[in-house]
Amino acid sequence: xxxxFSRIEDDLAAWLCxxxxxxxxxxxxxxxxxxxxxxKGRDSFRVLGPTTVAYVDFTGSGVETIAHLRDNGxxxxxxxxxxxxxxxxxxxGHGEVVRPDHQEFAGLLQRFxxxxxxxxxxxxxxxxxxxxxxxxGVPILNFETERDTLVNWADKKGPDGVTQYWRDKNAQSLDxxxxx
Numbered sequence: 001x002x003x004x005f006s007r008i009e010d011d012l013a014a015w016l017c018x019x020x021x022x023x024x025x026x027x028x029x030x031x032x033x034x035x036x037x038x039x040k041g042r043d044s045f046r047v048l049g050p051t052t053v054a055y056v057d058f059t060g061s062g063v064e065t066i067a068h069l070r071d072n073g074x075x076x077x078x079x080x081x082x083x084x085x086x087x088x089x090x091x092x093g094h095g096e097v098v099r100p101d102h103q104e105f106a107g108l109l110q111r112f113x114x115x116x117x118x119x120x121x122x123x124x125x126x127x128x129x130x131x132x133x134x135x136x137g138v139p140i141l142n143f144e145t146e147r148d149t150l151v152n153w154a155d156k157k158g159p160d161g162v163t164q165y166w167r168d169k170n171a172q173s174l175d176x177x178x179x180x
Contacts (some may be wrong), residue, residue: 002133007050012130016053016079016089017045020143023078024055024123026068026095033175036064041146045077046111053077053091054098054124056112058150059162063170063179066121069095071177075125083143086135093127099180118154118162120170120180 005012016022020042027035044056055077057066069075075095081087098105099121108122154162170179 002131005130005132008047008053008127008130009050012089013047015081015087016047019079020082021080022055023080024065025076025078026065026074028068028173028175028177029072034064034173036062036068038065043146044112044114048111048124051127051130052124053093053127054108054111054122056109056114056119057097057121057123059118059120059154059165059170061169062174063120064173065095065123066097066170067173067175067177067179069097069123075123077125080138081135082138082141086138087132088135088138089130089132091125091127092129092131093125095123095125098122098124117159118150120166 008016022040022045023037024040025035025037027033038060040055044058045053046055047053065075073094073096075093077091079089098108100116100119105122108124109116109119112122157165166180172179
């Protein structure tokens with residue numbers, strides 16, 4: 001049976017940070033609009049406190065998560081064990097978009113050991129519900145390696161090219177909500 005946790009303890013934090021992939025889901029306000037679910041890679045997630053987490057939001061072809069967080073703040077982050085004992089953990093909460101021009105951005109990004117080129121934001125989430133479930137139906141998968149495609153893309157574009165890409169491709173969500 002699944003459990004609800006009041007906080008992220010050290011053992012859960014270690015498990016979360018050991019997963020190779022996690023998923024982020026958001027939706028715009030109201031009954032219409034597109035629900036978004038995005039996969040995220042390892043080493044882009046951190047536990048900042050017992051009820052606060054964050055992840056690095058790299059440049060992508062869409063900007064749904066940022067737009068939805070600005071619209072209503074609702075977010076869920078889901079982790080699945082693809083190796084080892086089966087487990088699913090969901091982190092529900094209210095997210096905040098910390099962009100490169102925000103006074104806290106550099107300090108937050110430093111906690112990830114990430115370079116800033118290609119990073120649109122750090123998304124900080126104050127958790128309102130922390131729960132796990134069995135994960136018995138999740139397959140066992142073998143991890144091969146991280147991809148370097150995004151880093152290479154950002155290097156090729158350079159800082160000005162990445163900024164232009166944000167203007168051209170990340171200004172609005174699928175539902176015409178403001179992006180970056």
